[in-house]
Amino acid sequence: MSTSALSLAVRDSSTMLRRNLLHVRRYPSMTLNLLLTPIMLLLLFVYIFGDVMSAGIGGGGADRSAYIAYIVPGLLVMTIGSTVIGAAVSVSMDMTEGLIARFRTMAIHRGSLLIGHVVGSVLQVLASLVLVGLVAVAIGFRSTDATPLEWLAAFGLLALFALGLTWIAVGMGLASPTPEAASNMATPLILLPLISSAFIPADTMPGWFQPIAEYQPFTPVIETLRGLLLGTEIGVNGWIALAWCVGLTVLGHRWSTASFKRDPK
Amino acid sequence: MTPTTSTSPTTPTTTHSLAIEAKGLRKAYGDKTVLDGIDLAVPAGTVFSLLGPNGAGKTTAVKILSTLVSADAGELRVGGHDLALAPQAVRAAIGVTGQFSAVDGLITGEENMLLMADLHHLPRQEGRRTAAELLERFDLTDAAKKPASTYSGGMKRRLDLAMTLVGGPRIIFLDEPTTGLDPRSRHNMWAIIRGLVADGVTVFLTTQYLEEADELADRIAVLNDGRIAAEGSAEELKRIVPGGHVRLRFTDPVAYQSAAVALREVTRDDEALALQIPSDGSQRELRSILDWLDSAGVEADELTVHTPDLDDVFFALTGPTTAVSSQANQANQPKESVR
The missing domain is CATH 3.40.50.300 (P-loop containing nucleotide triphosphate hydrolases)
Structure with missing residues (x-):
C-alpha cells in the first residue's frame, strides 16, 4: 500500500514537473528576467563600484579581482533568492485559475502539484546558478584551490538552500490572493541578500545594523560558500547555514501543505 | 418466469x-x-x-x-x-x-x-x-x-x-x-x-x-x-404555475375596448392594449378560440400563443412576492410526499 502510494506520488509529481518545465520552455522570458537582477548587480558592483568597494575589503588595497572573489558567493546565493520568486508567482497563478479546481477533484496525489513546483524551481535555480557562475568566471572569478569535495559541498549547500527558499516561496504563493501580490510578498528574498555580507563584510557595517546582517539566512550561507570556494574561515557558519536550510525547508513545507489543504473559497 | x-x-x-x-x-x-x-x-x-x-x-x-x-x-x-x-x-x-x-x-x-x-x-x-x-x-x-x-x-x-x-x-x-x-x-x-x-x-x-x-x-x-x-x-x-394563454394585441384603443367588451371572460392589460384568453395551446382549443373571435367580430393585430414554460415556474418560485411563492409551495406539497 505504501509503495503504491509512493509510486503514485512520484508519478503524479513528475507529471506536474513536466508541466512546469514546459511552461519554462515555452515562456523563458520570466526566468530570464529573474536572472537579470543578479547578473546586472554583479557587473555593476565589479565594473562601476568595484574600485571603491574593493578599497574597503581585506584592510584596504585589494584589487578588483579580489573584490570579484568576494562578491561572487553572495551573488550566487542572491540568484537563488531571485529565481524562487518565479515559484511564488507561478504557484499563485495556478491557485487563481480554474485549473486548480480540476486538479483537486482528480484522484491524483494531493501534494503532487506543489512538489512539481518545488522540484521545477530547484532545477531552474541550478540552471541559473550555472549561468551566473559562467558569467563570474568570464569576468575573472577563480576559486583558490577548492578540492572536488569542497566544490561538491558548495553545490550541495546551494541546492539545499534553494530547496528551503523554494518551499518558503511556494507558501508565499499560496498565501497571496493574486500573482502580483505573490511577487511583492517574495521581494524580501531578493532584498535580504543586499543587507547581508554579500557585498561588504558585516563587521564594516554600523554597529546597530550588524545584528540584522548577521542573524538572517543569507549571511551564514554566503560565509560558508566563501570558505568552501576561497578557503576563508568557515567556523560555526557551516552549521548555522545547514540549520537555516533545514529549518526553512521544514517551515516552508509545513506552511505550504497546510494552506494547500485548506478549503478553497 | x-x-x-x-x-x-x-x-x-x-x-x-x-x-x-x-x-x-x-x-x-x-x-x-x-x-x-x-x-x-x-x-x-x-x-x-x-x-x-x-x-x-x-x-x-x-x-x-x-x-x-x-x-x-x-x-x-x-x-x-x-x-x-x-x-x-x-x-x-x-x-x-x-x-x-x-x-x-x-x-x-x-x-x-x-x-x-x-x-x-x-x-x-x-x-x-x-x-x-x-x-x-x-x-x-x-x-x-x-x-x-x-x-x-x-x-x-x-x-x-x-x-x-x-x-x-x-x-x-x-x-x-x-x-x-x-x-x-x-x-x-x-x-x-x-x-x-x-x-x-x-x-x-x-x-x-x-x-x-x-x-x-x-x-x-x-x-x-x-x-x-x-x-x-x-x-x-x-404544472405548478397557472396555465398558458392566447394573447391578443391591438393597436387601436377603440378596437381593443370593443373586443374586451365582446369577449368579457378575458384578462385585460389596458396599458399594452392586450387581452389574454386561457388556453393550453392545443390545435383544437386554438381553433375554437379563433371561431369564437370570428363570431364576436374581433380582429386582433397580433395573436400569440403562450404555453407555460420553466420561466414561469422559475419566477413563481424564486420571485420576491410572497403570494406567488405560497401558491407554488402549495402546489409543491404532493410532490414532496412522492419523493
Missing part, C-alpha cells in the same frame, strides 16, 4: 442505484448560510439539473459534491462512496467542469489533453489515442497545436469538457456549462451533453437557463436561497 430468478427474495436490480445522494446537506460561510439542508437523489444514467438564480448556492453544491470543499453537515454519497470517508474513491469516479475555465492557457490544447492522460495514468499510446479522439470529437483538431489561451470562449469550454472526459468518468458535474456562450456554441454543448447521456453517463448540471434544464434534464430541482423550492420533471414543474 424461470425458476432460477427466485433464488433471492430481494432483487437488487429493481431498486435503481443512485449515482448521487445527499441528505441534509448544509454549508455556511461565516454566518451566511449557503445551503440550508438540501436533499438530492440522482439515479445513475440520468441528467439532473440544479436550477436557480445567481447566488442560490448551485456552485457551492457542485463544489461540495465534487470533493472541492467540505460540507458542514449532511449524508453525502457519490458513485456509491461516502464523500467524507473516501474522497479519493469519489474523485476516481467523477469528472468536473467548473464555471471557470479549467484549462492551462500556457500550453497547447493537445498538451492539456496529454496532461490529463498522464494524471489518469493511461499508458502513453492509449493516452495519445484518447487525446486525439476527444480533440476530434470536440472539433479541436485544427487548434490542437495552439496555446489554449488563444482559444475562443466556446473552444475553451469544449477543451475543458474534453479534458474532463479523458479518464472516462461515469458521473460528470457541469457547473453552468453554457454561461457566456453564443447560441451556436450553446447548442453544440447541448448536443455533446446528450451524447454523454447516450453513453450512460450520469450528468449533474447547474444552470440559470430554464431552456437548458428543459432541453437536457430528466429531473430538475429549483434551488432558491439555499433550499430546494421544487423538484420534478420539467412537465411536473410547469
Whole structure:
C-alpha cells in the first residue's frame, strides 16, 4: 500500500514537473528576467563600484579581482533568492485559475502539484546558478584551490538552500490572493541578500545594523560558500547555514501543505 | 418466469442505484448560510439539473459534491462512496467542469489533453489515442497545436469538457456549462451533453437557463436561497404555475375596448392594449378560440400563443412576492410526499 502510494506520488509529481518545465520552455522570458537582477548587480558592483568597494575589503588595497572573489558567493546565493520568486508567482497563478479546481477533484496525489513546483524551481535555480557562475568566471572569478569535495559541498549547500527558499516561496504563493501580490510578498528574498555580507563584510557595517546582517539566512550561507570556494574561515557558519536550510525547508513545507489543504473559497 | 430468478427474495436490480445522494446537506460561510439542508437523489444514467438564480448556492453544491470543499453537515454519497470517508474513491469516479475555465492557457490544447492522460495514468499510446479522439470529437483538431489561451470562449469550454472526459468518468458535474456562450456554441454543448447521456453517463448540471434544464434534464430541482423550492420533471414543474394563454394585441384603443367588451371572460392589460384568453395551446382549443373571435367580430393585430414554460415556474418560485411563492409551495406539497 505504501509503495503504491509512493509510486503514485512520484508519478503524479513528475507529471506536474513536466508541466512546469514546459511552461519554462515555452515562456523563458520570466526566468530570464529573474536572472537579470543578479547578473546586472554583479557587473555593476565589479565594473562601476568595484574600485571603491574593493578599497574597503581585506584592510584596504585589494584589487578588483579580489573584490570579484568576494562578491561572487553572495551573488550566487542572491540568484537563488531571485529565481524562487518565479515559484511564488507561478504557484499563485495556478491557485487563481480554474485549473486548480480540476486538479483537486482528480484522484491524483494531493501534494503532487506543489512538489512539481518545488522540484521545477530547484532545477531552474541550478540552471541559473550555472549561468551566473559562467558569467563570474568570464569576468575573472577563480576559486583558490577548492578540492572536488569542497566544490561538491558548495553545490550541495546551494541546492539545499534553494530547496528551503523554494518551499518558503511556494507558501508565499499560496498565501497571496493574486500573482502580483505573490511577487511583492517574495521581494524580501531578493532584498535580504543586499543587507547581508554579500557585498561588504558585516563587521564594516554600523554597529546597530550588524545584528540584522548577521542573524538572517543569507549571511551564514554566503560565509560558508566563501570558505568552501576561497578557503576563508568557515567556523560555526557551516552549521548555522545547514540549520537555516533545514529549518526553512521544514517551515516552508509545513506552511505550504497546510494552506494547500485548506478549503478553497 | 424461470425458476432460477427466485433464488433471492430481494432483487437488487429493481431498486435503481443512485449515482448521487445527499441528505441534509448544509454549508455556511461565516454566518451566511449557503445551503440550508438540501436533499438530492440522482439515479445513475440520468441528467439532473440544479436550477436557480445567481447566488442560490448551485456552485457551492457542485463544489461540495465534487470533493472541492467540505460540507458542514449532511449524508453525502457519490458513485456509491461516502464523500467524507473516501474522497479519493469519489474523485476516481467523477469528472468536473467548473464555471471557470479549467484549462492551462500556457500550453497547447493537445498538451492539456496529454496532461490529463498522464494524471489518469493511461499508458502513453492509449493516452495519445484518447487525446486525439476527444480533440476530434470536440472539433479541436485544427487548434490542437495552439496555446489554449488563444482559444475562443466556446473552444475553451469544449477543451475543458474534453479534458474532463479523458479518464472516462461515469458521473460528470457541469457547473453552468453554457454561461457566456453564443447560441451556436450553446447548442453544440447541448448536443455533446446528450451524447454523454447516450453513453450512460450520469450528468449533474447547474444552470440559470430554464431552456437548458428543459432541453437536457430528466429531473430538475429549483434551488432558491439555499433550499430546494421544487423538484420534478420539467412537465411536473410547469404544472405548478397557472396555465398558458392566447394573447391578443391591438393597436387601436377603440378596437381593443370593443373586443374586451365582446369577449368579457378575458384578462385585460389596458396599458399594452392586450387581452389574454386561457388556453393550453392545443390545435383544437386554438381553433375554437379563433371561431369564437370570428363570431364576436374581433380582429386582433397580433395573436400569440403562450404555453407555460420553466420561466414561469422559475419566477413563481424564486420571485420576491410572497403570494406567488405560497401558491407554488402549495402546489409543491404532493410532490414532496412522492419523493
